[in-house]
Amino acid sequence: MPDLGKYADTVLSAYAASLLLLVALVVLTIWRGRKVRREMETLESRVKRNG
Template identity: 80%
Template structure:
């Protein structure tokens, strides 16, 4: 199924690998940051409901 890449196989496959690693890192960081922001918003809302 994989096309013959000849002498460029290492370069192409390493570019694919780097792209996949970066995409996974972006997704993981986005989820992590989203959870942090959500937790902070819940703390602020709880504080506002007690004081407001």
């Protein structure tokens, strides 16, 4: 790891914040995808029954 000197805290906290935001974005995307898939399956089953 390079010597960051007096900026080490700032740089490392920026890396941590960026990583946290990326992980949150991935988790929210997966969660939303599963929710939409469930809704689509429910709608498709209704259409097949009424079809």
